[in-house]
Amino acid sequence: MKLIYLLIVLAPLFGAAVAGLAGGAIGRANAHRLTILAVAVSAGLSLWVLYQHVSGTATSFNETIYTWAMVGDLRLEVGFLVDRLTAVMMVVVTTVSLAVHVYTVGYMHDDPGYQRFFSYINLFTFAMLMLVMANNFLQLFFGWEAVGLVSYLLIGFWYKKESAIFANLKAFLVNRVGDFGFLLGIAAVLFYYNSLDYVEVFGAARAAPELTMSIFGTEALVVTVACLLLFIGAMGKSAQVPLHVWLPDSMEGPTPISALIHAATMVTAGIYLVARMSPLFEFSETALTVVLVLGAITALFMGLVGLVQHDIKRVIAYSTLSQLGYMFVALGASAYAAGVFHLMTHAFFKALLFLGAGAIIVALHHEQDMRRMGNLRRYLPITHITMLLGTLALVGTPLFSGYYSKDAIIEAVHLSDRAGAGFAYVAVLLGVFITSLYSFRLYFLVFWGEERIDPHAREHMSHLPRYVLPVMQWPLILLAIPSVVIGYFTIAPMLFGGFFGEAIFVAPANDVLALLSEKFHGSFAFALHAAVNPAFWLAVAGAIVAWFFFNFRPSLLPMVNARLKPVIEVLENKYGFDVLYNQGFAGGGRLLGRALWRVGDQGLIDGLIVNGTARTIGRLAGLLRGAQSGYLYHYAFAMILGLLLLLSVFVANWQGWF
């Protein structure tokens, strides 16, 4: 097995290295062939691994690959832990990645950085696999930062574009703020549990759940401190308020990576982290409450911002923020399996939506503004149908995958008695209405209504190379299938069948999914249950409102906008986070740096002390020059004075005065 796991991880690394270092030599076609083959190998083997786990022939694998360093008795290692949670993540990562690789052949067909792009997305697949397959915190942190690096490189892929290189720097720095907490969390784990190995750490935490440390002048549970610090990392990577600001800007990158990295995989690393750390989080009610409340805030308020965006990708980006919030709500309610379940379904339908948006963008010659779209169902029928399916999944239409995963979260929060669960329940319910509203707003603006397409863009559509649209549509179709059906088939085992086994730990008192399972009587019955479910009717209401204003009576829209002007302004300013961060932190940091440099280094140290000393010495030397008068009696007098002084010291010494 070890060899297979190594192959899964190293195949994309190899592809990345060859396409990156020898991309020019092997040419464009070979670059995409090689990298797609590499991901296909990973995906095929990952599916096989998952199958082995599902069929029960494989047990969880936990082995060291090599020792990174030995410090005293402390082993720092690189190794894999593959259990069912890992296997699910591996399949999600590699299959979405494979779809995105194929799609890229079309999307990037005319880009000069073709090979570089394939190299990066292969490298990303490697890094993400390292992250999810880690069996220790060191490797986790490696994967964590490595996906951040590739995200940085890909957001700034079009490095001449000022907005892109602003966005990638912002993304990296905001993530580094999260990593600041994350690294401290790892340090806390090492200090109190004496290991970085998951199994050993979880064992130590379980053995001493009451361990406390003093911090901020009070005694706090070690596990709470560690979990909150680790969660700061998760907030950065999974873009939760207030570290969410980078994700909408990351849309400056090419669309395939928006689908792969900024929707389906990398941004879910925080979800995976908390699920993986469930044996720690379960011992900290405080940490789980924080996760729950922050998730709920993100789910509701980021969805609202999505309502006022005009850029098609940004709408989907805010939707992603909001859906990530849902996942954290699930985790915070101790319904880890529901969080991971939504992660999986979301990966498919959100990747589908992004890739659909990308197909539109390419067809319209890089037009992203929905105000210059409309009626596109005539030109892009396959994109239209697949995106409709993705939208239906996202808003939670019964029987679609998103329905199962989202409804499970809502029901789980409803059943939870954790502090903040009441607020979270309201937030996720309102969120359903918002989700439906922005999703169908997008759908109607893009595919229905009057045609507002730029003439040049229409011209461009007819000149696309013939392979471009098909090669982009196949991944859409392939992603549409799981987007529709995967929830129906997997909800029973994943949520109620104990599928994750040892991988996820839930304290019996917290087990809301066990409560929910009593009400669960099969996938179809669960879908029928929608009729008595407020969430379903909220979604329907959202769709109707969207249809009314964006398709049936768009003429009423300006009036509504005028009435809601103050609210819309707040939303368009994204609650002021960007202003605060850009001017407060980035600007303030620069200001402080400049002040320290000018006043501290140049003024005090150099000006006053160093150069000041030089001047003083110069002056002293002048005085001394004055002493060299050339008169013998001056010198003699000085000698006598000196001798007397020396003598007095000796005398004092003899007398024992010192």
Add this chain to the structure above:
Amino acid sequence: MFEGLPLLSLLVWLPVLGGVAVLLTGAQNAERARWFSLGIAVVVFLLSLALWQGFETGEAGMQWVERNAWIAAFDIYYHLGVDGISMPLVVLTAFSTLLVVIAAWEVVRYKPAQYLAAFLIMEGIMIGVFSALDAILFYVFFEAMLIPMFLIIGIWGGPNRIYATVKFFLYTFLGSVMMLIALIYLRIQAGSFGITDFYGLALPLGTQVMIFLALLAAFAVKVPMFPVHTWLPDAHVEAPTGGSVILAAITLKIGGYGFLRFSLPITPDASLALDWLLIGLSLIAVVYIGLVAMVQEDLKKLIAYSSIAHMGFVTLGFFLVFRIIAAGGGENGALLALEGGMVQMISHGFISAAMFLSVGVLYDRMHTRMISDFGGVATRMPVFAGLFVLFAMANAGLPGTSGFVGEFMVILASFQAGFWYAAVAALTLILGAAYSLWMIKRVVYGEVKNDQVEALEDINRRELLLLGSLAVIILFFGVFPAPLIAVMEPSLAALLQIMVPTL
């Protein structure tokens, strides 16, 4: 195969004599001087690898020891040897000098023979510093090192070189005079100039503090620690590329080495008593200097300040040891701190060399180092851009590069001394990324800024060899630092025993 040879003597004197030979023969023929210098540098580097190869990794004590009477009247010996602390630094020195010789190839046109000779002589002296086991011998090398660097900056330096050299010289000279007094005092107490003979001395705390402060004056300037750091940005800005490489990669390390070889083992009680001072200054270096680095407008100054911030982790790791043990971190925690600091020194040697060579590549083409003169370099120099981004990421401590290893270890260790130490130290994650990547954004990315950038040509094979080999090493030690740590661990564990005998 080298067992019988006085390998350390060869490493010290071969480059010195080679340098003299280059001076004598190469003044008329630059080409011959280059090839001859390259030959010497390669041989020395290979000898340093032989030193590593013949080094007994599990051993804590001195190896490759040579000891002969030098000035018998004063008990001064020609006494050389290396342990796990100094051996990696010797190899690093030999490697860096080789880089500098190659980097100078077509670039240095003014008196190339003298330039190369200065670096070869410098190499011998620096290896001497790392391998001297007699205090006076150490002092002689320590002082002698100033002369070639003084000349390198003074002759091949920039327009403001006189101010920079005088500042550099005075700063460092002032410190080392204090050290000499301390060494003579120690000789009187120990009855020998052997550095390791100083270790067992049971000195009263008051005396230790005096000695500690005298040594601190010498080493803090070299590191450099806040607030005696302002010579470094000036020296870097004026120094030619090779000078910057050696300055950053090696001479700064002599400060850190001094703490390990002298301050901590000779005056452990004073180190304990004054650790608050050193820890405080180190943390200031990380945060204050990090912020200052961010706003620099000159590429070399930015990297110089980033060097100071990175060296803060070295001294932080070294002096946190006492607090880690007091807070219950145990031997593992203490070793994590010491080894983290030491790994940071080696890694910074590679990364700072890479950064300064990269700036050199740009400077050779554009004759400017102002960040505002660049923009869009990636368009014209894609290969260079890729490498430069990698180095910047390593500078920002990205896992998978050597820059991560030391910082990671020191931050983990500092948590064991207390949450706040780690919290302040970990700010480097944000600051390091901010100054490194903001610089990259302005220099490498963006639209081509002006005609000069438009005319840039990508790196040639010589430059690719230089930067590529550094990239490989930086990645290798990031992915697999175990061999490096294994080499230094026994010696650092022995040092720990001297520092905290109760452990």
